[in-house]
Amino acid sequence: MLIRLIGPVRIEHAGSVEPVGAPKRASVLAALAARPGEPVSQAELITRVWGTEPPETVVGVLYTYITRLRASLRSSPAAIHRAGSQGYVLDVPAGEIDVHAARALAAEAPGAADPLANWRRACELADGTALAGIGGAWAEGFRASFAAERLNLLAGRYAAELEAGNHEAVLADLAALAAAEPLCGPIAEHLMLAYYRCGRPADALAHFEKVRRRVRRDLGADPSPGLRDLHLRVLDQDPALEPPGAGRSMLPPDIASFTGRDGELAELAALTADGGDSPIAAIAGPGGSGKTALAVHWGHAQAARFPGGRLYVNLRGFDRGEPVAPVEALGRLLGALGVVGDAVPSDVDSAGEMYRGLTTGRRVLVVLDNARDAEQVRPLLPGGGCMTLVTSRDRLTGLVAVNDARPVPVTVLSADEALELLGRVLGDERVRAERAEAEALAGLCGRLPLALRIAAANLAVSPVASIASYTAELRGQDRLAALAIDGDDDATVAATLELSYRVLAGDARELFLRLGAIPGEDAPRELVEAVSGLAERACATALRKLVSGHLLEEHVPGRYRMHDLVRLYAAARAERDLTAGELEAVVDAFIGWHFERAHQPHNPEETNVIMALDALADDPRSWRLVYSLRATINEGRFLDRIRPAILRARRLSEEAGDRVGVFRMTSQLANLHRVHFDHSIAIELGREAVEMATGLTAMELAPAKGNLGIYLSEAGDNVEAERLLTEASDLAAAGGNIRTLVIFTNAVVQVRVMLGEYERAAAHLHGVETRHPEATAPYRGQFRLYEAIILTGQHRFDEAIAAAERGLAIARRAGNGYLEAQCLGELAAVHARAGRLKHALDLHRVELASGRDGRRVTIVRESLEALAHVEARLGHFDDAERHMAEGQASGWSRTAKGRSLSMLTLAVIHNGRGRHGQARELASEALEIYRSMPWRAQEADALHILADAHEGLGDREAAAACRAEAAALVPA
Structure with a gap:
């Protein structure tokens, strides 16, 4: 929550804004909020709100106001309590009140991971006139005091902006502020410095003269010593006035709507403190995750740490063209350091030596953006006493292992950060008005920063369009195609993913396509190997390449998944690049792998199988997928999804003339009715299944009889059930169908126990377990x-x-x-x-x-x-x-x-x-x-x-x- 004293007094909580109401009531809240956690006497409250001549009923009116304020605060963490016999206290952390929050941010800025962010947030909170609409001497005094305080906050913020090298970005704002506050010396100094750094020294000198005349006219004095000193330094063109790293500030502009990444920013800040003499950060993540934005934002925010300059080069490791060769990159870096033309060595080793010599001990920040691999980066590492940020879609494991780089992984934004980013581009009010739709939009974008920015940009240029309508549009069409900016071929999610795909080769590219061809949220390593068509070692190597390239994630040990948008891209590429025969083989391997595990005691893949049933709804082999859900049906889960899949698979099997498929689906339909307690239908279908199986083999007849026995037992006929289950067990044993024998052991035991035939039940259990130890091993717990x-x-x-x-x-x-x-x-x-x-x-x-x-x-x-x-x-x-x-x-x-x-x-x-x-x-x-x-x-x-x-x-x-x-x- 936030209690606002700047602007009209109001309470912001849980996405809503509640005006406090009448000015006097607002004044009571303001008087308490000015000193949160401290008692304010009744007399002091009355004086602050009503002045020296309060009405006779003032005590009762004050009590009424306190009561109403308590009601307004009821759903928030804040509360108003009595303090002694005649006083009140506002119980709320100071940080929940805008004035105090702004002060705290300013006080903490020097030691913060991102000082500039603190100053910007403090000024954002302080933007406006305090206690707007409230009269009285106390309010006027508070207002005047805070106006001066706000000016100091702005002076602090612009000092940080200039320190970060943002002189061009803030020049217009500074000029407007200086016009509004012509006698404020620090603001005048900042504006003069901004003019000078923007290559406009004449404007800096003109502003000094303007201020000097105004101070002389209004105050009868000279400008401050600081302003006079700056005037002389501008005249002398003092090199110290240049921005940090003057002539070597190559960073791209910071993004005003940069959002989140507090953890990553803190990691980078910590690396400067404990990363040794020459810290290296390997900022790795998938395309579109905001790696470059993170590196650039941190570089601007921490400009003061790097007086030797901030160098930047895009290595184009993942690009339509060829990656930048190390010798070419060194030429650009040396040029920024003042070495040009023939003075730049033509070979990597000599250029590298010169580069390291020029940077050693000079506290330079080097940003090596979009690196292909560690080999491309190593020649570009600066000399001692400098820091390097490397961004890449590759994990840069070699750089971590050999060069002691600190991994800084960058993934998608959190749900809250995704909403915050949408709010920064679209406006918080628009997002608040359609919060549920905004959350859905963030989900469709996979919370990938690039996708979120594209979606927000498309909405921003159509202010009358609702977030809900755009979300529906994304759901209703090719999502990757929709996440694009018209007229900008590079501003698309698909183009970004294409660059990652282009660098894949051989087995890694083939595996990426094959994984794109299978449905499901994720896949275990064994399934990946089954659909890969590769030997185990080759598959493991290809997997590592995909994981290292952030096209695949091992989100839990042994299980792999793609980001939602990567999966859509992979599916589209598989459809385009694999032949019909290759696609058929992948799906066949996928279905076969699940079918082979149909008799496991439980199915950890059930969610993926159900997704696959939707994706492969028209495939005549789908009955094998349904069959793998036997344990899921027995446990009574997802029955509303499984029933139509059974009926559809049975129909497809009938049309294909697949008698085994028809039999299996009839059996599963019967079992589903059993779980639903429709035993008469289950028994009827079970008898049909027995008839079907009679014309097949013992592999089908044994489970058909056993299942019918289970249905009869649950319907109350244990005698007939025991006969059928015994026949099923004998058939399975005679035919070598040990798996069926093991599975029906439970039912045989249950029925014989119900009949009171404990010795026969024990003999059957012991016999199966001792004769078939390997087959029963997965069922030890059941036995x-x-x-x-x-x-x-x-x-x-x-x-x-x-x-x-x-x-x-x-x-x-x-x-x-x-x-x-x-x-x-x-x-x-x-x-x-x-x-x-x-x-x-x-x-x-x-x-x-x-x-x-x-x-x-x-x-x-x-x-x-x-x-x-x-x-x-x-x-x-x-x-x-x-x-x-x-x-x-x-x-x-x-x-x-x-x-x-x-x-x-x-x-x-x-x-x-x-x-x-x-x-x-x-x-x-x-x-x-x-x-x-x-x-x-x-x-x-x-x-x-x-x-x-x-x-x-x-x-x-x-x-x-x-x-x-x-x-x-x-x-x-």
């Missing part, structure tokens, strides 16, 4: 979970906990959030069955949070019901009902498992509230469902809850019979 499920059913609780904890540890090491949640759920189930309900409650809560965080719909549904049941058993009936209602809303109660567990939970709640008749009906109905499945452990639970209902109704005989029957179901 420990299956082991825990069996042990829980056998009431071997301590062993079950140990197994589930081993599975949990494996899941966490692997980053498998789905398995982690499953293990937490099983641990909770073990503790609940062992009677440790509070521990179970805590674990179910963690399980639920894990499911929500990972957007795992299936985990959330099941954990809600399990949590509700434990809460009911603990007597937390309201919580249980709330979680049960949330679980039922998700559709979980439409399954046999969900419906029966809901009934048992409600029965526990009814028993707890004394409604034993209702509890008996629900427990009896749940018991029948469990018997029909059958599910022996849950059957026993239902019998116990039914016994409690009978007990509550006074039927002890029936209660005892239920408990005896339940005991018979528990393993010995």
Whole structure:
């Protein structure tokens, strides 16, 4: 926030400006803001606002004003508090008030990383008349005092501007200020110096004479000693009056709208302090990121540090023409140092020696812009006591390693900096009025400074156009083509990227094109190798070149991505430069790589695959991509995106006569309906899939039968499910389809545990794991979970906990959030069955949070019901009902498992509230469902809850019979 005392008193907060209102109320705020954090007595406030003759009701009026001001400040960090019995204090940091902020900026300027930025911001804050519209003696005094203070701020700012060599840029402003303040000596001195440095000494002398006459007429005195001394020095053409690095200031003009980069500016400032005798900064980043602007801005701001001059040469390392040869660059640098014509050596070594000799010890800043590589830069490094800034799209790793250069990476702007840049070009008010659209525009520009400047420039020349309409235009057409300035071929994002592409050769260029041909946000190294068509070592070399050239980023270890605009450019180049056959091969490798990983326990590539399904919507091979989302479907994520992709891929497979594709998509559609709890449709589609697979091979028939078994189990038919799952396992084992055998181990274990066949479940698990150790290795965590499920059913609780904890540890090491949640759920189930309900409650809560965080719909549904049941058993009936209602809303109660567990939970709640008749009906109905499945452990639970209902109704005989029957179901 900012409390404004300069101009009309107002409060700026969260992008809005709130006028304070009546002048007297504004005066109260101003009187408090003049001394933030310090008590102001009631008497002093009254005197400042009303003078020596306040109205009789002044105390009440003051209180009213204070109340209204508190309301105005309520949503801000500032507050007005009582100070003692009769006084008030404004509680706000001084930096949140423009007057104090300006003072602080000026005080901090000498030691700041960018002193000139401090002075400019201070003067920006101080621009205007203080307490505008407020009368009274105190206000008039404040106004007059601040007017003098503002003049001092301006004098300080223009001194810094001149020190930075900006005499030409500020001359007009200085002339206007000197006309408005003719008796201000420092301003007169600055204007004279600016005239002199602009090659206009006659104007400097004329201004001195004008000031001398005015001072004599108005004050009856002579000009100040400083002004008189400057007059003599101008007459003598004193060389010391030349700007820092006079004759050697080659930097391009600074950009007035330079924005952000505080961290990078601070790094450069720190390098001057701790970078040794001859610090070198390697400013590296992608094209259009503002590397040159950063180097030039810092060079202007730090001019005082380099009295020997500021040299600049564009090496054209990334340009349409050839890079500048080192000997040619040395000729330009020597020319700036006064060596011209035949005096310039013709060979690199001799020219380099002369250059280093002329710069040694002279504190020169050398900016080597747009370097191709370290080899081009090394001959151009100056002598000792100088600083070098090198900008390049290459990382200049060799310069860092051999010449001790300090890397200063430059990436895209932050979200706030991007908005600030748009505001500086378009005006803050325009951006504030369409903030959401401006944020969207920054996103479409990838927060790349060049793209942002082009977009802002296009909007600036069309002041009636809205940001929203321009953003819609960018979305609706070729974005790279739209990010251009009409009539300026160089002012385009595409042209900038073209220069980076031109320097690529061989494998690096080929890899760039191939990566441009694949969809997705990023790619793991293994996928990059698969689509590259290169050997592993050659691919690694090409990758390093692309990363070094900032065309690719390794944003996390082993994963690579392109900036949004680079990706658009790469896709367009791939379409243009690769043949149809090459494009087909890249896409085929991309799809094949994902398809090979379809049976992994979880899919870290799911977001990229879903993007690819949109990009390859009409490709008949797309069913393989859909198939790779098996784990995603099982976890219940992105189902609204996946369903249309399944239907589309099945149709394409039918049209292509791809029977396997039709079968796989039918199976995935059935599984999607299972996750949606549409079990009747899932079973119908599952039977269709079995029929399709019968005409194919055991590779298809085994999973078809196994999937149908899962659907039947969840619908409540465990007997038929166990038969089908056993057949599927036997088929898979006989056909050598070990992967399918391993995947269906879970379902076989689950069904046999529900049937109470614990020994058969354990034998199957042990047999698969011991006979196929390599195939089961990726599923070690899952197998420990299956082991825990069996042990829980056998009431071997301590062993079950140990197994589930081993599975949990494996899941966490692997980053498998789905398995982690499953293990937490099983641990909770073990503790609940062992009677440790509070521990179970805590674990179910963690399980639920894990499911929500990972957007795992299936985990959330099941954990809600399990949590509700434990809460009911603990007597937390309201919580249980709330979680049960949330679980039922998700559709979980439409399954046999969900419906029966809901009934048992409600029965526990009814028993707890004394409604034993209702509890008996629900427990009896749940018991029948469990018997029909059958599910022996849950059957026993239902019998116990039914016994409690009978007990509550006074039927002890029936209660005892239920408990005896339940005991018979528990393993010995």
